[in-house]
Amino acid sequence: IWWLDPELTYGNAKPFVFTQGHSVCNRSFFPCFDTPAVKCTYSATVKAPAGIQVLMSATQSTYLEEEGVYQFYMEYPVPAYLVALVAGDLIHADIGPRSRVWAEPCLLPTAISKLSGMVERWLTAAESLYGPYIWGRYDIVFLPPSFPIVAMENPCLTFIISSILESDEFLIIDVIHEVAHSWFGNAVTNATWEEMWLSEGLATYAQRRITTETYGAAFTCLETAFRLDALHRQMKLLGEDNPVSKLQVKLEPGVNPSNLMNLFTYEKGYCFVYYLSQLCGDPRHFDSFLRAYIEKYKFTSVVAQDLLDSFLNYFPELKEQCVESKAGLEFERWLNATGPPLAEPDLSQGSSLTRPVETLFRLWTTEPLDSVAAASSVDLTKWRTFQTVLFLDRLLDGSPLPHEVIKKLSECYSSQLDSMNAEIRIRWLQIVVRNDYYPDLYKVRRFLENQMSRMYTIPLYEDLCTGTLKSFALEIFYQTQNQLHPNLRKTIQQILSQGLNPLPAIDTTTVTTDTPAMVLEDKVSEATNGAISLRDVNVSA
Numbered sequence: 001i002w003w004l005d006p007e008l009t010y011g012n013a014k015p016f017v018f019t020q021g022h023s024v025c026n027r028s029f030f031p032c033f034d035t036p037a038v039k040c041t042y043s044a045t046v047k048a049p050a051g052i053q054v055l056m057s058a059t060q061s062t063y064l065e066e067e068g069v070y071q072f073y074m075e076y077p078v079p080a081y082l083v084a085l086v087a088g089d090l091i092h093a094d095i096g097p098r099s100r101v102w103a104e105p106c107l108l109p110t111a112i113s114k115l116s117g118m119v120e121r122w123l124t125a126a127e128s129l130y131g132p133y134i135w136g137r138y139d140i141v142f143l144p145p146s147f148p149i150v151a152m153e154n155p156c157l158t159f160i161i162s163s164i165l166e167s168d169e170f171l172i173i174d175v176i177h178e179v180a181h182s183w184f185g186n187a188v189t190n191a192t193w194e195e196m197w198l199s200e201g202l203a204t205y206a207q208r209r210i211t212t213e214t215y216g217a218a219f220t221c222l223e224t225a226f227r228l229d230a231l232h233r234q235m236k237l238l239g240e241d242n243p244v245s246k247l248q249v250k251l252e253p254g255v256n257p258s259n260l261m262n263l264f265t266y267e268k269g270y271c272f273v274y275y276l277s278q279l280c281g282d283p284r285h286f287d288s289f290l291r292a293y294i295e296k297y298k299f300t301s302v303v304a305q306d307l308l309d310s311f312l313n314y315f316p317e318l319k320e321q322c323v324e325s326k327a328g329l330e331f332e333r334w335l336n337a338t339g340p341p342l343a344e345p346d347l348s349q350g351s352s353l354t355r356p357v358e359t360l361f362r363l364w365t366t367e368p369l370d371s372v373a374a375a376s377s378v379d380l381t382k383w384r385t386f387q388t389v390l391f392l393d394r395l396l397d398g399s400p401l402p403h404e405v406i407k408k409l410s411e412c413y414s415s416q417l418d419s420m421n422a423e424i425r426i427r428w429l430q431i432v433v434r435n436d437y438y439p440d441l442y443k444v445r446r447f448l449e450n451q452m453s454r455m456y457t458i459p460l461y462e463d464l465c466t467g468t469l470k471s472f473a474l475e476i477f478y479q480t481q482n483q484l485h486p487n488l489r490k491t492i493q494q495i496l497s498q499g500l501n502p503l504p505a506i507d508t509t510t511v512t513t514d515t516p517a518m519v520l521e522d523k524v525s526e527a528t529n530g531a532i533s534l535r536d537v538n539v540s541a
Contacts, residue, residue: 001029002146008452008485009088009144010162011104014052016088018143018159021081022152023193023257032080037191037301039077046070046085053090055102057082057154059136074155076134077299079189084154086141096120098133102141103162110165111142115175122179125213130183130206131291134298138179145453146485150174153181153203163453167421169385172215173207173223180206183294191301193257197247198304201269206290208270209283219384221350224270226390228344231267233397240339247272248304248335271341272334276311279323289314304335353384357391365398369405376412385423392427399434406435414440426456433463441472448476454488461495470496 004016019029027034046054047069055061058072074083092102093112099119101111119140123133140158147161151174158178164171184206185199212220238245245264251257277286293310308331312319324331329342347354356378363375380388395401395409409431417428429447432440444460451457464473474496481489 002148002485002487004088004144004146004485007483008146009104011089011106014089016086016144018086018088018147019084020148020152020159021083023081023196023261026080026083029083029085032083034080036079036081036189036193039079039189039299039301041077042074042083044070044072044085046072046087048087051089052087053102054085054087055090055139055141055157056086057084057157059156076155078155078186079301082153082155082186084152084157084159086143086157086159090141092139096123098123098136099138099140102139104142104144107142107162107165111140114165114168114171115140118172119175119179121214122176122210125210126179126183126206129209129213129287129290131294133182134187135182138182140175145451146488148454148487150455151178153178153185155182155186161453161455163422163451163456167385167423169223170421170423173211176210177203177207180204180210183290187294187298189301191303192251193260194249194251195247195304196249196257196260196265197269197272198302198307200265201247201273202290204266204270205273205277209287217349218353219350219386221347222353222384222386222390224345225347225350225354226386226393227263227267228347229390229393231263232340233393234263235340243338245338245340246336268341271344274345275329275334275343279318280315285315353387354390356383357387357394361391361394364395364405364409365401369402369408372408372412376408380413380416381420385421388420388424389427392424392431395431396427396434399431401431401435403435406431406437410437410440414443418443422451422456426459429460430463433460433467433469436468441469445472445476449480452483452485452488454491457484457488458491458495461492465495465498 001019002017004018006012006014006016009016019026021029023036024034026032042058044056044058046056047067048054050068054070056070056072056074057078058074060073060075062071063069064071089104090102091105091108092100093108094100095112095116096119101108101115103111119138123138127133135155137156138158139156140160142160142162142165145161145163147159150161150164152159158175160171160174160178164174180203181199184202188198190196190198208220208224211223235245243249244260244262245268247264247269249260251260277283280286280289289311292314293307296310297306308324312324334342360375360378363371380391383391400406401409414428417424425447429440429444431437432444444464448457448460461473461477464470477492477496481492484492
């Protein structure tokens with residue numbers, strides 16, 4: 001349960017509270033069987049002060065104004081982690097026949113302009129693929145930047161971090177992913193967190209089928225290439241033998257299942273589902289199977305064997321061919337082998353969008369650097385966001401770059417990138433930091449002074465503290481810490497304190513801007529894993 005003072009909201013007017021139940025946090029909200037294997041309906045009565053709007057992930061709600069009491073009822077069985085509450089200075093606008101957006105007043109016009117008419121388009125596409133949307137309404141609430149992840153698929157009421165509003169293509173993908181969860185994850189749920197891919201892999205597959213229907217195969221392939229790049233980056237960081245790269249991960253006692261949220265859950269899971277679809281020969285045949293799978297198992301929780309048995313029973317000709325035992329691609333190996341996916345999708349339909357990225361990257365990384373004129377003629381403002389972030393991510397992978405290269409990159413692109421969205425800007429600033437490019441460091445400071453969200457602060461602090469710029473990071477943190485949520489502040493303190501001697505505790509209530517000391521906590525015994533879990537994946541639950 002996250003309680004925010006008014007200063008941590010966009011409007012700075014009223015306090016705010018929200019819950020985040022995924023994966024095993026709702027035991028601190030209400031007594032429950034906090035496992036995805038158990039589903040039930042729920043009702044709730046919530047009393048709130050006048051002027052505070054309360055919302056929950058429920059199919060029905062009423063408000064008794066004279067008593068300040070809200071009543072909610074979820075008529076369909078859901079696992080505990082999908083019970084969610086948010087309350088604050090929220091107003092709404094309808095954006096479709098069964099959808100509305102909720103946001104703080106200062107954000108609502110932007111939310112309307114980005115999503116009006118779009119959600120219904122995506123819901124209709126999803127229904128054409130996987131059958132009726134069963135939850136009634138599909139509303140969206142935009143939360144302050146303290147929201148710890150990008151998005152959460154709470155039924156009837158998707159939670160999304162407001163910070164993503166400026167990045168149109170990421171917003172589209174994130175909302176469509178949560179729409180897909182209405183079928184995969186919410187209606188049919190993984191019975192154990194050890195098989196989280198049953199929700200995330202299937203939802204990612206469904207998301208890409210929806211984007212293909214609404215935006216075309218090229219865009220879908222571009223987004224997939226960007227994510228698979230990130231998967232291989234995470235693989236290099238973790239090592240191919242790391243057990244968390246399995247689809248069926250062994251959950252040791254005392255381990256928080258949220259620690260298993262990684263790109264393998266999403267992208268390796270997606271690759272397995274995509275492989276199953278290819279066995280059918282036509283993705284529309286696989287869509288028909290998934291419709292039948294949803295109809296059979298909706299409102300229940302399943303294990304991987306349920307999905308795979310249903311698949312083979314639906315396609316008896318594949319069962320006769322023993323596709324589950326095909327050498328090198330055995331279903332069992334997909335589930336239990338460490339390392340990268342056994343097969344990846346053909347992304348050639350996206351070549352019109354990915355080829356320019358590959359060409360530009362080669363121009364900048366092939367020695368000697370004699371193609372600057374050709375490279376500098378590329379106008380990144382005309383590229384899609386996913387093209388630009390794919391290009392910058394590959395430059396990040398190659399950092400540190402020769403000084404001449406980073407200098408020329410800055411001359412060519414820095415001013416262009418300044419006007420782009422935060423997903424693009426943070427990647428350029430990470431390149432600046434990893435290459436110790438001092439002329440652009442002021443932009444890093446400016447960015448961190450205006451960011452309060454985990455996904456846009458942690459990666460930069462990690463890079464600053466990995467290199468030679470820790471004192472610069474300390475200075476910025478000291479100046480900005482009061483605008484950060486205590487949870488985020490604690491995480492950054494842990495990053496900053498790596499390798500430092502324990503510092504004495506400081507009473508922050510007496511610290512003024514003239515106080516030279518930095519406020520840091522003792523180094524925690526469990527090292528943060530941020531370089532893997534946060535830099536390379538913006539998690540949408």
